Amino acid sequence: MQKYSIFNLVKNAFSNHQNWDLAWKDPTPKEEYDVVIIGGGGHGLATAYYLAKEHNITKVAIIEKGWIGGGNVGRNTTIIRSNYMHDENGLFSEFGMDLWRKMSQDLNYNVMFSPRGIINLAHSDAQMNAYARRGNSMRLNGIDAVLLNREQVKEIIPMADFSDNVRFPIFGGLMQPSAGTARHDAVAWGYARQADSMGVDIIQNCEVIGFDISAGKINGIRTSRGNIKAKKVGLCVAGSTNILAEKLNMTLPIETHLLQACVSEPIKPVLDNVVTFGAGHFYVSQSDKGEMVMGGDLDGYNSYAQKGNLPTLQHVLTEGIAMMPFLSKLKMLRTWGGIMDMSMDGSPIIDKTHIEGLYLNCGWCYGGFKATPASGWTFAHTIAQDRVHELNAGYSLNRFSTGHLIDEKGLGTKTWIS
């Protein structure tokens, strides 16, 4: 594989950049693989990469219905954080933060990881207490957390509404300084390029039609480009999880919902951090191009449409304007939607299934992008070793029957309620 470096950049400049190697190949599916990963999104590509890198399993195929990185890894708001209270989520995400910090070097691809900090705003004394508790839990797990009072928040984000006559005054906030953003497409492409160079076949425009299962064991998959035998199959299909589960005769604790995001026209640098509104569901950051990147609630009803509905967007942006009134002056440049695999407790599932050789990775709700490296790493471990790693032991499929829910948000079984 051609290394991306300043020297290669200069060298290729002499030939007008016409002679760069392809970043990944376009292979024809082979008859058989050791592992087939369904879903060429961030998590699937990361899984294939860590299977090759950490476990030396390179007879791997990624099967993608569309094009790689065209799903939620290309449709998110690029926020990376580990500000969770529960141990399972905190330790898993903080492990991921380490992978994020090393990712550009590791993948030889600039993912533009920018640890600019995230601030969750508090709008009441009770919320300050809850944040103090969450911050303490985070610090006990080795995650950085700083409780800010109103004055400290004002110093960092003076453009927020600090006037006296507001419905939701800012009392303070909880900050994770090491959180941040990254360039989402580069994450997918970086993992794809490295996985490809280690022998993984990335097969695009190939839809999974069915599964070949006998005596409780998976033997392969049926696709629109023919049958493929596989010793092990991993599902990394986010919003399409329920569709594939139906083909497997499984009913999962997952509902598929639509989440929208939008960007404004580009403006000069105004916001250094990621900021979330505490009296609703709204978050904002500013991209390197200057656009304000915003998002919030789900549309609120089951949906497979990869485009959103205006009432939710209006609701979300109303919250945004309540928090930062200057946003009302901006023109909207683009809105988009992605379909989310909403689990019933708001936490993901990375586990084996009752079918031997079939592994499940789903339930990412609002937080799939930031989990990309940790999800890929632990899923690769689960597939390669045929047992869960301690980092994803809590993300079991049977926790719903045993009562070991990880209900970070306290929303119960209706994580889609807005």
Next chain:
Amino acid sequence: MLYINCPHCGMRSQNEFSYGGDASVKRPELNKEVSDQEWDNFVYNRKSLRGKHLELWQHISGCRQWIKVERDTATHEIFRTFKADEEVA
């Protein structure tokens, strides 16, 4: 914007409604032994169909009645609406 034909009030915008999830889910009978699996299916497990989906909505800013709506989850087309106690053929 979705327009939902409330069987009690007529055609209204989605802003007046709140969503209540899959309407085909049945609570296990109380007068018999209920297995953990049956509770699981009732509380957590959902088919989340792509296509026609029968679901509960509440006309929260109107008559406050729960209703059933048959809607396509891929196109958002609404086919039929029913009162909560109406049997859907």
